[in-house]
Amino acid sequence: xxxxxxxxxxxxxxxxxxxxxxxxxxxxxxxxxxxxxxxxxxxxxxxxxxxxxxxxxxxxxxxxxxxxxxxxxxxxxxxxxxxxxxxxxxxxxxxxxxxxxxxxxxxxxxxxxxxxxxxxxxxxxxxxxxxxxxxxxxxxxxxxxxxxxxxxxxxxxxxxxxxxxxxxxxxxxxxxxxxxxxxxxxxxxxxxxxxxxxxxxxxxxxx
Amino acid sequence: xxxxxxxxxxxxxxxxxxxxxxxxxxxxxxxxxxxxxxxxxxxxxxxxxxxxxxxxxxxxxxxxxxxxxxxxxxxxxxxxxxxxxxxxxxxxxxxxxxxxxxxxxxxxxxxxxxxxxxxxxxxxxxxxxxxxxxxxxxxxxxxxxxxxxxxxxxxxxxxxxxxxxxxxxxxxxxxxxxxxxxxxxxxxxxxxxxxxxxxxxxxxxxxxxxxx
Numbered sequence: 001x002x003x004x005x006x007x008x009x010x011x012x013x014x015x016x017x018x019x020x021x022x023x024x025x026x027x028x029x030x031x032x033x034x035x036x037x038x039x040x041x042x043x044x045x046x047x048x049x050x051x052x053x054x055x056x057x058x059x060x061x062x063x064x065x066x067x068x069x070x071x072x073x074x075x076x077x078x079x080x081x082x083x084x085x086x087x088x089x090x091x092x093x094x095x096x097x098x099x100x101x102x103x104x105x106x107x108x109x110x111x112x113x114x115x116x117x118x119x120x121x122x123x124x125x126x127x128x129x130x131x132x133x134x135x136x137x138x139x140x141x142x143x144x145x146x147x148x149x150x151x152x153x154x155x156x157x158x159x160x161x162x163x164x165x166x167x168x169x170x171x172x173x174x175x176x177x178x179x180x181x182x183x184x185x186x187x188x189x190x191x192x193x194x195x196x197x198x199x200x201x202x203x204x205x206x207x
Numbered sequence: 208x209x210x211x212x213x214x215x216x217x218x219x220x221x222x223x224x225x226x227x228x229x230x231x232x233x234x235x236x237x238x239x240x241x242x243x244x245x246x247x248x249x250x251x252x253x254x255x256x257x258x259x260x261x262x263x264x265x266x267x268x269x270x271x272x273x274x275x276x277x278x279x280x281x282x283x284x285x286x287x288x289x290x291x292x293x294x295x296x297x298x299x300x301x302x303x304x305x306x307x308x309x310x311x312x313x314x315x316x317x318x319x320x321x322x323x324x325x326x327x328x329x330x331x332x333x334x335x336x337x338x339x340x341x342x343x344x345x346x347x348x349x350x351x352x353x354x355x356x357x358x359x360x361x362x363x364x365x366x367x368x369x370x371x372x373x374x375x376x377x378x379x380x381x382x383x384x385x386x387x388x389x390x391x392x393x394x395x396x397x398x399x400x401x402x403x404x405x406x407x408x409x410x411x412x413x414x415x416x417x418x419x
């Protein structure tokens with residue numbers, strides 16, 4: 001009896017293990033992801049060159065095939081930079097002040113992704129997002145504020161990976177890196193196109 | 208693992224919020240702007256006269272129309288010392304001799320009404336004790352009044368006029384330079400005076416072309 005019992009336990013444990021391995025092959029129908037978004041500006045550094053650590057994103061994707069998903073995303077990032085007091089010369093005059101420069105971006109896009117290993121614990125992917133970006137620029141000095149906002153077309157190639165937390169887990173770590181290209185323009189602040197590199201670390205809830 | 212996931216989510220969302228600068232870190236010094244006539248040749252002038260009183264233009268009905276002599280003279284003397292250090296010669300205002308340049312100084316004091324703040328605006332801010340703290344769990348504070356805040360901005364303006372080339376036919380006196388210092392006023396006259404004096408110095412510093 002004891003022998004049968006231990007044999008059963010052994011068989012069960014093997015089955016559970018097989019099942020666990022099979023779970024790595026579990027392909028979700030889709031997922032929602034929340035991530036911290038770190039944004040490194042690549043141009044317009046005269047306005048703000050500082051990396052933004054204040055950003056995030058919310059994203060949803062649905063799998064059309066095991067290797068291909070489509071989805072949508074909303075993200076945001078903000079950054080500011082203090083400029084100590086200095087004199088700005090212009091034709092016919094000059095102005096002296098210290099100031100804060102501030103930028104707030106809200107890109108949103110539709111996207112499509114390809115997954116290189118759809119049935120593994122780690123699911124690397126590459127994709128492309130196409131959408132629009134709303135951007136605000138502010139300059140604060142003394143008690144005054146110069147403000148502008150603008151819209152641009154957005155293109156963002158992206159690569160990353162979903163790392164499942166375990167065989168039975170429907171949550172996964174979300175890691176991503178991407179290049180953002182937006183056509184926003186603002187002549188007052190000499191902004192012509194907004195290009196940046198961003199890194200995401202977050203969580204995906206799979207279904 | 209779920210705990211780690213939840214922790215990551217909280218960290219992500221915490222860092223993800225919109226972050227705006229703390230404007231109270233901006234300097235209290237006046238903003239200083241200068242404008243000049245690009246056709247003017249400042250080396251062509253030798254002498255100047257300057258006003259002996261400093262006016263106040265204000266929308267505050269309680270404001271004086273002229274600065275006190277003590278304060279006004281400090282502003283006038285600061286402009287004089289800057290002009291003298293650039294090589295120009297001061298003629299007293301009451302002398303009959305004509306000067307090449309005339310200098311005006313005046314101030315603008317503007318009383319600005321801020322938005323009406325409804326008391327309770329700060330509800331929920333950290334450090335603000337809501338009625339729950341006082342033991343009244345479903346209560347809210349009731350204010351039988353509302354109020355607004357106001358603030359004063361001050362501006363000191365210096366104008367240099369070309370008296371040497373007055374266009375008598377068209378009754379025109381050309382203003383060839385304007386220096387302007389502007390900012391929020393404090394509650395202390397001595398502090399505001401220092402802002403104004405510093406702004407006069409800065410206006411000349413950023414205008415090196417004012418030189419004999």
